[in-house]
Amino acid sequence: MRRQALSDRILMQVDKPARYTGGEYNSVVKDKSRIAVRFVMCFPDVYEIGMSHLGMQILYGMLNTYDDVWCERVFSPWTDLDRIMRDENIPLFALESQEPVKDMDFLGITLQYEMCYTNILQILDLAGIPFMAADRTWDDPIVIGGGPCSYNPEPISDFFDMFYIGEGETKYRELIDLYKACKEAGEDRHSFLVKAAGLGGIYVPMLYDVAYNEDGTISSFKPNTENVPSVIKKEIVKDISGAYYIEKPIVPFIKVTQDRVVLEIQRGCIRGCRFCQAGQLYRPVRERDVESLKKKALELLNNTGQEEISLSSLSSSDYSKLEELVDFLIDECNDRSVNISLPSLRIDNFSVDAMSKVQDVKKSSITFAPEAGSQHMRDVINKGITEEHILKGARLAFEAGWTRIKLYFMLGLPGESNEDIEEIAVLSDKIAREFFDAVPKEKRINGPVQIVTSASFFVPKPFTPFQWAPQDTKDSFREKAYILRQAVMAQLNQKRIKFNWHETDVSVLEGILARGDRKLNAAILRAYKKGCMYDAWSDTYRDDLWMESFDECGIDISFYTTRARGLDEIFPWDFIFCGVNKEYLKSEWLRSKEAVVTPNCAVKCNGCGAAAYGVGICTERG
């Protein structure tokens, strides 16, 4: 039996102790005497969230195919265990070996959202690894970040030895080989970091210097060491169907957020919505081969025993062989009593038909994400759908028996007027009217229509056309939510519409961190030391402590949020090439101001720059 890092006594006192004991089906335990490199992959949030993340499972599986590497996992201990570990000086440990994280060679931290930044510091703190990369020695693991937030790594640049920019499948073998060679040759840690920076796709923050203008914007950003690239080019998988994909996903004991097999059908998105970071970062679109997906689906179900399978992509409806794949899954899954979940589908004849086969219309709801209420705003954000599309989709769903509709919108989009906001309520009401029109009284056996209209607050992100856009203030967010609430109440079918909105505080902090620079490192560390942790959780989020920390570090948050950025401003993330050129983003920003729609990649190539990778839709489309 594996020795546990935590005593039974401690495990009996914490909530969900199985978060910490490892040993799940398909978790990998290796003979450490035959391992050269110990890697621990971290998702800096609680186990149930981290274990739901596909990317981490892919890299875990891939790294464990290497005979000389053992990849393990670690998550943020929940606040109850966090306290005990501090009180009793118990070092943070990896789940598989139950051995200290500090003794590993690499600590890989996946950065999925900005609100996990204080949890990174919790991980380092509990592990006993110095916060500052500059203070680390060979006794500490190499701390490497990856994932979407590494496309603006500057606010957390002090805490990382390096960031991996791009898709993880490509460079880890080389990086690990380099590490082994440097260790064998007795080279120092710094020299390893310099060499790693030359591999491509690896950003080592300490090898770059930033200079600022008087107004706080960046005047220059350049390497301070020879042979270090001044631009870091995103890594990308060229042959997506041939790339490694999970064979035996770990099957958690406790119920996690994504408690199902996840099949990634394509990477990237053709749509180019102007608020969406993922739509730009993962270009170009690359589809996985449908035959290999079918095989993979069965393999994953057999290897896990999961009772549900879900398709994953940014926009499943754009996958060219979707019908073939879904029909196959419906057939196979029926035989096995496996449920299918089909997220991110456009509502049309095919998807309504497919969903009515896999879901109970009485219990489930259909989700639309119009994102904006007025056609003008939908054109500004380049959503590419009209009211007619939405109403027609809703009607199809109603005719198929659904009565519950969820609608997602954003408030605070650039150039939004009060009328645009009110249009959200009007659209919600039109959908309700569509129900009463489409479903005659005697057929309303599932009850009347229920519409849930949810609004989140827009946060401008790097590498989007809206990276120049000022973000709204907290007060303005509240005011807009109020306007919308009033507008909903003024609708004929207001009793059928439930209106929800997001927390305003958190959206502001997300905005600060998303477009932040190196000056924020100090404030994040300060907030952590004051007790900030689990900022993504409303129960633990402490806006007062965050604002105090910014004040004490002399940081004016409006510099990061509400300030209008000049077209020629150097952004903290400009040294990264993600495939999409800044000039292209700029032209998209200007087009958005004119509410001019840009066709998607399947219709026309707009020359964003991603064709430089020579793969996917950029080459297929003649």
Added chain:
Amino acid sequence: MVSGYALKEVKSLNRDNRIKVRIKFSKHGPVKFVGHLDFMRFFQKAIRRAKIDIAYSEGFSPHQIMSFATALGVGVETDGDYLDIEVMSTPDCVRMKDELNAVVVDGVRIENVTVLPDGTPNAMSSVAAAGYKLYRRDGLDFNDEVIEAADRVLNSDTLIIRKENKKAKKKGRAIEGVNDVITMDIKAHVYEAELTGKAFTCLVDASSAGNVRPMTILELIYAEAGLELDPLDIQIVRCDLYREENGRLVTLDHV
């Protein structure tokens, strides 16, 4: 394409031909921290992995026909717990056991698989008694005062426990020092009990009407010794579950 409904109806039509199977399993080590509901989910997935032709309920989210004899608390180990499932054809019990053992995790083992004769009541309703073993997590023996106190407590004619009066409390009628605590003699529900230096073992009533917690008895013994018992210091292992047959207790796999 065959629709979901059609297939599910075929399965339910065969309800009369289903075979009931009882699975005895043990659970030791870190996996003891997986709670009852999660452990049920673990078994559901293991059964899929082993490709057992288990029967499913009808509806859009079909679930496996499966029931556990009784829940096992978080942190409690077991040498013998049970679940009943229904399968679509008579199984080879040894093979089913091996196939399941090939797809479970460290610490879980299928001890045996038994086909239940028609009309056997399900495991949950037949549990009458449970055997337990309790020992100190620190590996030390119970000390002499505890051993001596056990002698007195276990050989006495009564075993009086004090419980919170939940009923009164719920109705807001509990008065401190008057009716907030009720006393009960559980002697008749404790069938066997012995404390040696190594462990406290007992066989107690586990029916829904008279269930006895083994820790309660150990607490009485510690109290008699004038010592405080911290339940976190004690490891509980369930040894087996029993049903009644002609006035005798037999294990649940004895059918």
